[in-house]
Amino acid sequence: MTRNVGIVAVNTFREAVRDRVLYNLIFFALLMMGAAILVGQISIGIERLVIINLGLTAISLFGLVMAIFIGVGLVYKEMDRRTLYSVLSKPVRRSEFLVGKFGGLLLTLGVNTLLMTLGLAAALLYVDRHLTRSDGGILVAVYFILLEFALVTALALFFSCFSSPMLSTVFTLGIYIAGIFARDIRDFGALTHSPVMVFLTRTLYYILPNFHNFNAIASASHGEPIPLSLVGWNTLYAALYVAIVLLGASVVFSGRNLK
Amino acid sequence: MATPAIEILSLTKDYPLGYWRPGKRRSLDNLSLEVRDGEVFGFLGPNGAGKTTTLKLLMGLIFPTSGTARIRGRSIEDVGMHREIGYLPEQPYFYDYLTARELLDYFARFFGYTAAERRERVARCLESVGMTQAANVQLRKFSKGMLQRVGIAQAILHDPKVVFLDEPMSGLDPIGRREVRDIILNLKRDGRTVFFSTHILSDAEMLCDRVAVLVAGKLQGVGAPEEIMSLEVKGMEILADLPAGRALPPSLAAHATAAGQRYRLQVPEAGLYDAFGALRESGARILSVAPLRPTLEDYFLRLVENQKAASHAVEVTSP
Numbered sequence: 001m002t003r004n005v006g007i008v009a010v011n012t013f014r015e016a017v018r019d020r021v022l023y024n025l026i027f028f029a030l031l032m033m034g035a036a037i038l039v040g041q042i043s044i045g046i047e048r049l050v051i052i053n054l055g056l057t058a059i060s061l062f063g064l065v066m067a068i069f070i071g072v073g074l075v076y077k078e079m080d081r082r083t084l085y086s087v088l089s090k091p092v093r094r095s096e097f098l099v100g101k102f103g104g105l106l107l108t109l110g111v112n113t114l115l116m117t118l119g120l121a122a123a124l125l126y127v128d129r130h131l132t133r134s135d136g137g138i139l140v141a142v143y144f145i146l147l148e149f150a151l152v153t154a155l156a157l158f159f160s161c162f163s164s165p166m167l168s169t170v171f172t173l174g175i176y177i178a179g180i181f182a183r184d185i186r187d188f189g190a191l192t193h194s195p196v197m198v199f200l201t202r203t204l205y206y207i208l209p210n211f212h213n214f215n216a217i218a219s220a221s222h223g224e225p226i227p228l229s230l231v232g233w234n235t236l237y238a239a240l241y242v243a244i245v246l247l248g249a250s251v252v253f254s255g256r257n258l259k
Numbered sequence: 260m261a262t263p264a265i266e267i268l269s270l271t272k273d274y275p276l277g278y279w280r281p282g283k284r285r286s287l288d289n290l291s292l293e294v295r296d297g298e299v300f301g302f303l304g305p306n307g308a309g310k311t312t313t314l315k316l317l318m319g320l321i322f323p324t325s326g327t328a329r330i331r332g333r334s335i336e337d338v339g340m341h342r343e344i345g346y347l348p349e350q351p352y353f354y355d356y357l358t359a360r361e362l363l364d365y366f367a368r369f370f371g372y373t374a375a376e377r378r379e380r381v382a383r384c385l386e387s388v389g390m391t392q393a394a395n396v397q398l399r400k401f402s403k404g405m406l407q408r409v410g411i412a413q414a415i416l417h418d419p420k421v422v423f424l425d426e427p428m429s430g431l432d433p434i435g436r437r438e439v440r441d442i443i444l445n446l447k448r449d450g451r452t453v454f455f456s457t458h459i460l461s462d463a464e465m466l467c468d469r470v471a472v473l474v475a476g477k478l479q480g481v482g483a484p485e486e487i488m489s490l491e492v493k494g495m496e497i498l499a500d501l502p503a504g505r506a507l508p509p510s511l512a513a514h515a516t517a518a519g520q521r522y523r524l525q526v527p528e529a530g531l532y533d534a535f536g537a538l539r540e541s542g543a544r545i546l547s548v549a550p551l552r553p554t555l556e557d558y559f560l561r562l563v564e565n566q567k568a569a570s571h572a573v574e575v576t577s578p
Contacts, residue, residue, distance in 0.1 A: 007368045011354070018356040081352050086413055089318050089346035090369040093338050257321040 004096040005103060008087075012074070012104020013111075021070065021108060024062050028116050031058055036123040047127040052138060052221040055120035060145045060217070062116065063109050064176070067149045070108075071156025072168035074101045079258055088258075095250035102157055102246060109149045117142050134223035140231060141220035147238040148214045152176055154245040155209070161253040178204075179211040209241055262332040264421050264452035265294035265317070269326035272312050272476075286312045288476040289326070294454055294469075299447050301463035301484075302456040304473035305563055310456035311349050313473070314425050318346050330421055342370065345419035349426045349456075351410035355399035359390055359409050362398060363416055370417045384412040387445075389438060403430035411442060422446055424455035428462055440466060460559060472559060474566045480558075487558050493551040495531050497524040499543040508537045525551060 016022070035054050039047045075098065078084040087097060120138070124131060155175055159168035178185070182205050189201025213234055216226050270290045273283035287309040294300045304310050315321045317328055317335055333340040353362050363381040372380065385391050388408040398406065407430050414422055427443070428436045443466055446453050457463055463470050464484045472479040472487075480487060501507065501520045511534060515524045522543070526534045528550075538545060 003371070004369060007365065011365055015354065015356055082348060083352055083354055085315075085318070085320060085348040086346070086351065086353065086366065086410070087369075088320060089341060089344065089348075089414075090366060091338055091341040092369055255322070258315070 004092050005100040008092075008097055008100025009103035009107055012101050013107045016070065016105070016108040021066065022112060022115075024066070025112065025115055025119075028058055028062055029119050032119045032123040036126045039127060048124065049221045051120070051123050051127055052135075053217060055116075055123060056138065056141050056145070056217040056220060059113055059116045059120070059142065060148070063113055063145060063149050064152060066112065067105065067109060067152040068156050068169055068172050068176075070105055071153045072160045072165045072172065074105060074157055074160060075253065076160045076165050076168070082258075084258060094254045098157065098161075098250055098253050099246060102153060105153050105157075106150055109153070110146060113142060113146055113149070132223070134225075137216070137220040137223060137226055140226045141216040143231070144214040144216045144234060147234055148211060150238055150242050151179075151209045151211070151214075151245075154242045154249070158245050158249040158252070161249050161256065175208065176211065179209040180215075181212075182208040182210045183212050210237070213237070261296055263293045263329075264296045264298070264331060265292070265300075265454060266329045267292040267313070267317075267326075268328060270313065270316055270323050270328055271325045272309075272316060272321065273324045286476055287316070290473070290476075290478055291326075292471055292478065292481065294452060296452055297447070297450050298468040299443060299453045299466050300455070301467035301470035302454060302473065303458065303460065303463055303470050303559060304456070305458060305559075307475075308473045309476040310473055311425055312476075314346070314349075314423055314454075314456060317423065318344075342417070343420045345414035345417065345422040347407075347410045347414040347422075347424045347427055350403075350429065351406055353398050353406065353409065353413075356397065358395050358397055359385060359401075359412075360394040362409065363413055366413050367416055380416055384416050387415070387442060388412045404432060404435050407431055408435070408438075411439065415442070415446065419451070421452040421454065424453065426457055427455055428457060428459050436462070472562055474562050477566075479562045479566075493557075494525050494527050495534075496547075496549050496551050497526065497531075497534060497538070498522070498546040498548075499524065499538055500546060501541055501543050505541055505543075508541060511537050521546075 032051075032055060035051060039050045075084075078087075078101075084097070088094065117138070121131065124135070152172060156168060156172045159171045163171065185208075186201050186205035189197045189199075189205075192198070213230070216230075218224075219226050267290055270287055271285070272287040273285050276282045276284055290309070290313060302310050302313065312321070316323050317330065319335055319338070328335045330340055331343055333343075354365075357365065360381055363384060364377050367377040367380055382391070382394075385394050388411050390405065390408050390412065393401070393405060398409065401409070407427070411424070411427060414424065424443075427439050431439060440462065443453050443455070455466075467484055469481060469483050470487065471481040499522050501522060503520060505520075506512075507515055507522060507524075511524055511526075514526050514534075515522045517523075524534060531548075535545070
C-alpha cells in the first residue's frame with residue numbers, strides 16, 4: 001500500500017517540476033526583493049511586520065492557487081487523457097493512486113513553501129540584518145499554511161473525482177471561503193434565536209473546514225507567541241479532516257466507470 | 260481440467276443514455292467466453308462492437324452491469340491478479356513529460372523489482388519493441404506508432420501470464436505490424452496467453468489459434484479461423500483455357516471473367532457437372548477446380564450485415 005502511494009506521489013511531484021510549476025517561485029522572489037527594497041524606503045520601524053505579513057500572505061496565496069488549480073486536475077486529467085488505464089492495469093488500487101496523487105501535490109506544495117520561506121527569511125535579513133527568537137512564529141504560521149494546503153488539496157481532489165475541473169474549482173473555492181467564515185456562520189445562527197437556524201448553522205460549522213484557526217499570519221508578524229496546544233489541535237483537526245475527505249474521494253473514485 | 264486463462268461469464272454492460280435521458284444503451288450483451296491457457300485469441304468486431312468495453316471490464320476500469328469474469332481463476336475484482344496480466348489500452352497515451360525509459364521504470368516499480376532488475380527489464384523490453392534508440396526521448400515527442408510500441412513494452416514488462424492488447428496494430432506501419440506480430444508469436448512460444456482485439460482480419464487469421472466475433476455487443480461465433488472459414492462452401496471455382504476462336508457458352512459466360520482465352524468461372528456447387536459438360540463441348544482444357552470458401556472477412560461482413568438487418572435497436576429502455 002505505502003510503496004504504491006509513494007511511487008505515484010514521487011511521479012506526481014516529478015510531473016509538477018517538469019511542468020514548470022515551481023516557476024511561480026520566480027514571481028515570489030521578485031515580489032520579496034521588490035518589497036524588501038521598497039519597504040525600507042517607505043516604512044518607519046515596521047519593516048519586519050510588513051515583510052512578514054506580505055511574505056506569509058504571498059506564500060499562502062501562491063500555494064492556494066496551486067492547490068486548487070492543480071488539485072482539481074490531478075485525477076481528472078489522468079481520466080481524460082487515459083494515462084490512468086496503464087497504471088490501474090498494474091497491481092495498484094484506485095485508493096492508492098488517489099492518495100499518491102494527493103501526496104505528490106502536497107510534496108510539491110511543501111517544497112514550494114520551503115523555498116518561499118527561505119526567500120522570506122532572506123528578505124527579512126536584508127531589511128533587518130538579523131533574525132530574532134520571535135521569528136519562530138513564522139515557522140508555525142508556515143506550518144499552519146501547509147495544513148491549510150493539505151485540506152484544500154484533499155477537497156479539490158474529492159470534487160475532481162466526480163465533476164469537471166471548472167466545477168471542482170468553484171466547489172473548492174466556495175468551501176474555502178465558507179470555511180474562513182465558518183465561525184461567523186455559527187455565530188450568525190446563534191443571533192437569530194431560531195432553533196432551526198441554530199441547528200443548521202452549527203451543523204454547517206462542524207461540516208465546513210474551519211480555516212480561521214489556521215491563520216497565524218497576524219500573530220507571526222507581531223511576534224506574538226502561538227500556543228503549542230493550537231499547533232496540536234490544528235494538526236489533529238487537519239489530519240482527521242483530510243483522512244475523511246480522502247476516504248470519501250476513494251469511495252467515489254473506486255466505484256467510478258472510467259470513460 | 261486445467262483452469263482457463265480467461266473465463267467470461269455472462270458479462271453485460273449498460274451505459275446510461277445521458278443525464279437527462281432515461282434508458283440505457285447496451286454495450287455488451289451477456290458475453291460468455293473461455294480462453295485456454297497458452298492460446299492466441301483474437302477478439303474481432305467492427306468499431307463499436309464492444310471489444311474495448313470487454314477489455315476495460317476485464318481490467319477493472321469499468322464495472323459490469325451483470326456477470327463476472329475470472330483471469331487464471333482469480334476474480335477481475337482482485338487487484339493482486341494484475342501481477343499476472345499485461346494490458347495495452349487502445350490508442351495509448353502516457354505521461355508525456357517522461358522518457359520511454361522513465362515511464363517503464365515507473366511501471367516496473369509497482370512490481371517491487373530492485374533497481375538492477377528494473378534497469379535490465381526496461382532495457383530488454385525497449386529492445387524487444389525496437390525503441391532502444393528513443394529510450395531517453397520524452398514521450399511528447401513520440402509518434403503514434405512509437406507510443407504504441409512503448410505501450411506494448413509496458414504490457415510485457417513484468418512477464419505477465421496473460422497479455423491483453425487492444426488494437427495492437429493500430430497506428431503501425433507494415434514493419435511495425437510485423438514486429439508486433441513477432442512479439443505476439445514470441446509470447447505464444449513462451450507459453451503466454453494473448454488476447455487481442457482487432458478489426459484487421461488478416462492479422463487474426465495469421466496469428467490466432469481461435470477467434471471470437473462480436474457484433475453490436477453480442478457474441479456471434481467462436482472458433483479457429485479456419486473452422487469459421489470452412490463453415491460452408493460458397494461455390495466452385497474453375498480455371499480453364501479455351502482454344503483460340505472459341506467462346507464460352509452463354510449459360511457459363513455470366514459466371515466468368517476472362518484474361519485472353521483463360522477463363523475463371525465461379526459456379527454453384529450443384530452446377531459443377533453441368534459446367535464441366537459445357538466446357539467439354541467448348542473444347543476447353545480445365546486447369547484447376549477449387550472450392551470457394553468464405554474468408555474470415557466474408558464471415559465478418561456478413562455478420563455485420565445480418566445484425567444491421569435484424570435490428571437497429573440495441574437500446575434497452577428502462578423499466
